[in-house]
Amino acid sequence: MPENFENSLSFAQQQDKNDPLRHFRNEFHIPVIDNQQVIYYTGNSLGLQPKRTRSYIEKEMKDWEMFGVEGHFNPKKENIWYHYHEYGKQALASVLGAKPIEVVPMNNLTVNLHLLMVSFYRPTKQRYKLIVEAGAFPSDQYVFETQLKWHANHWDQQLFDPEEALIELSPREGENTLRTEDILKAIEDNGDDLALVLLGGVQYYTGQLFDMQAITKTTHQVGALAGFDLAHAAGNIDLKLHDWDVDFATWCSYKYLNSGPGNVSGVFVNERFANKPDLIRFAGWWGHDEGERFKMEKGFKPMQGADGWQLSNGNIIATAAHLASLSIFEETNMEALRSKSKLLTGYLEFLIKEINKEEEIFEIITPQHHKERGCQLSLFTLKYGKDLFDQLVKRGVVGDWREPDVIRLAPVPLYNTFEEQFRFSEILRDSIKTLKA
Structure with a gap:
């Protein structure tokens, strides 16, 4: 998967198609709100439930x-x-x-x-x-x-x-x-x-x-x-x-x-x-x-x-x-997960910076080099703050708000996708427009 990212749905979908770990998403229950799967960014607080968990417990x-x-x-x-x-x-x-x-x-x-x-x-x-x-x-x-x-x-x-x-x-x-x-x-x-x-x-x-x-x-x-x-x-x-x-x-x-x-x-x-x-x-x-x-x-x-x-x-x-x-x-390894994580988090960072070019709204306080971070980006909101976070929640994004002005997003390689990162960027852009109106 390349690191010369593109801000397009087709690019994101192609990365998912080429992703050797893409099948693991089907191993998890993705929360649904208003008949639509959420974009889940809080694996750094509580990971999603594996579908096989119930059978292990029931046994x-x-x-x-x-x-x-x-x-x-x-x-x-x-x-x-x-x-x-x-x-x-x-x-x-x-x-x-x-x-x-x-x-x-x-x-x-x-x-x-x-x-x-x-x-x-x-x-x-x-x-x-x-x-x-x-x-x-x-x-x-x-x-x-x-x-x-x-x-x-x-x-x-x-x-x-x-x-x-x-x-x-x-x-x-x-x-x-x-x-x-x-x-x-x-x-x-x-x-x-x-x-x-x-x-x-x-x-x-x-x-x-x-x-x-x-x-x-x-x-x-x-x-x-x-x-x-x-x-x-x-x-x-x-x-x-x-x-x-x-x-x-x-x-x-x-x-x-x-x-x-x-x-x-x-x-x-x-x-x-x-x-x-x-x-x-x-x-x-x-x-x-x-x-x-x-x-x-x-x-x-x-x-x-x-x-x-x-x-x-x-x-x-x-x-x-x-x-x-x-x-x-046991069905994969941390090296493979880490490899995808670098790209997935990198793509999310790229898309956020594209929005910042239109209007400087965020300071990413997570280190930029992948050797100095995991699958998390912490966004210091220079504008809109909690109101922006609330707009994201209304639109099906499950992120994390930390006082005083930080939104934490954790794209997890086991179950998050590149298309979700693109969809999130579109939701984020639309949420900003709503608050500006």
């Missing part, structure tokens, strides 16, 4: 009906519940660029972020500082704040005052995104005091993709650890967590991984920590050595790898929906 419902508690162990079941957390490991590993031993689905993202910080934010009087991003997603900010308060109860109160311990990185004045060079310099400048760098993989507001490999390398060079919140990166970016030597990460599965509202999260723990039973963690029985789990004895012995961070037995019904979506990812 476990039927097994619950037939077997009751024996569904955990009955060999007549295809997927016995006792090992249910294992079934998505290979697919997850492929999506995250990890080894199966390094990943496991469990809990929700914020719970996992707390659990991982218990293990990997181990401050001392010398190394106690935490580098994060100013304006991180609110849950992450609350995690940082309360983790510091928890440590303050055991150490010097003043040392763990956020003003002292928390280093929040902001873009330069007049800029919307962080420069990689500034992130790396902050790590180097605070190297002697630094315990942990914890950033998002993709910034939720601007859509900026951080250079996780460079960040991790520099962090390790100064003797600290590197972790990432991959809520907006998992299923969006071609990740290589193992090769980049990332220490830990967590994500949610309901955005680009399409596993349902509020569904199960997951964790990555580098293989370097697979056999370190003395590593401090908050434990639960599902993280205990499964060979001894039902002895019901004291003395926690963690499972090898990421499994050793589990707390409770998994939510089978919810995880069934997760497995349904992961099965789609």
